[in-house]
Amino acid sequence: MATHGSASTQAAAPRLREILADAARYWEPRRLGYNALLGAIFLGWVVFTWPHFRGAFTLSALGALTVLALLANACYCAAYLVDIPLQYSPLRAAWRGRRRLLWLAGAILAAALTCYWVADEIYPGVA
Numbered sequence: 522m523a524t525h526g527s528a529s530t531q532a533a534a535p536r537l538r539e540i541l542a543d544a545a546r547y548w549e550p551r552r553l554g555y556n557a558l559l560g561a562i563f564l565g566w567v568v569f570t571w572p573h574f575r576g577a578f579t580l581s582a583l584g585a586l587t588v589l590a591l592l593a594n595a596c597y598c599a600a601y602l603v604d605i606p607l608q609y610s611p612l613r614a615a616w617r618g619r620r621r622l623l624w625l626a627g628a629i630l631a632a633a634l635t636c637y638w639v640a641d642e643i644y645p646g647v648a
Contacts, residue, residue: 540608543617548600551624555597556590558628559635566639577647589638593631600627 567574600623607616 540605543608544601544604547617547620548597548604548624552594552597555624555628555631556594559590559593559631562632562635563639566636566644570644573644574647577643593635596631597627600624 603623604616604620607613610616
């Protein structure tokens with residue numbers, strides 16, 4: 522009986538590894554597009570309102586921008602919280618074909634939050 526339990530544990534380990542590897546292969550290359558989108562939004566704000574942001578280019582502002590970029594990338598990892606359980610479900614095959622919708626929804630939300638932070642939190646505070 523111990524052999525049966527050990528066999529099921531051994532069978533589950535490759536499955537988890539396969540799912541994690543599949544999730545990373547899908548999500549990590551798309552992180553570049555996510556970061557490019559958010560970077561383009563931020564640069565658009567700076568370019569189109571340039572005289573206003575001139576005073577914002579300081580070392581402390583660079584630190585704050587770095588923290589915001591790290592937080593945006595931490596939020597990107599929320600896709601794994603949806604993807605991995607769905608890959609364990611009977612809907613795995615259908616889900617793998619629709620993951621791009623989660624990326625799109627997350628990118629739209631991140632773009633909206635980026636616009637909010639720049640317009641409402643950063644822009645008014647720049648002298």
